[in-house]
Amino acid sequence: MEPKSNIVEMCHGCTDKIxxxxxxxxxxxxxxxxxxxxxxxxSELMWVRVKNTxxxxxxxxxxxxxxxxxxxxxKFKDIVTFTKEDVFDIIST
Numbered sequence: 001m002e003p004k005s006n007i008v009e010m011c012h013g014c015t016d017k018i019x020x021x022x023x024x025x026x027x028x029x030x031x032x033x034x035x036x037x038x039x040x041x042x043s044e045l046m047w048v049r050v051k052n053t054x055x056x057x058x059x060x061x062x063x064x065x066x067x068x069x070x071x072x073x074x075k076f077k078d079i080v081t082f083t084k085e086d087v088f089d090i091i092s093t
Contacts, residue, residue, distance in 0.1 A: 022085075022087065022088050025084065025087050025089075025090040027050055027053065027060055027084060027087065027090065028050065028053075028092070028093075029050050029051065029052065029053060030049070030050060030093040031049075031050045031090055031091065031092050031093055032047045032048065032049050032050070032065065032090070032091040032093075033047070033048050033050060033060075033062065033082070033087045033088075033089070033090050033091075034046070034047055034048075034087065034088040034089035034090070035047075035048050035080070035082055035086050035087065035088065036086070036088065037064075037068065037071050037073075037074050037080075038071070039071040039072060039073040039074075040073075041070055041071050041072055042070045042071060043070070043071065044066075044068055044069065044070045044071050045088060046064060046065070046066035046068065046074075047064075047065045047066055047091075048062035048063060048064055048065060048080055048082070049062050049063045049065050050062045051063055051079075058083050058084055058085075059081055059082075059083060060081065060082050060083070060084070061079060061080070061081050062079070062080055062081075062082070063077055063078070063079060063080075064076060064077060064078045064079075064080055065077075
């Protein structure tokens with residue numbers, strides 16, 4: 001679980017300034033990508049490990065690698081889908 005001292009809250013509008021390359025990354029299976037998750041409790045940026053891709057449809061499938069602290073509609077190791085435009089940051093393997 002992410003230590004609470006390592007969690008930063010920020011407004012939605014601020015993330016575009018902090019992550020100016022959002023949506024521009026070349027994504028491959030095995031990469032870790034940072035995505036925003038939103039529910040009625042708020043939003044969190046968390047890491048997802050890419051498991052599969054349907055590049056021709058710009059759809060990726062991955063496993064959530066963080067334990068949410070703010071939101072409650074996702075949990076550690078949930079399977080999620082996303083698009084390239086959703087990616088705030090990337091760790092290439």
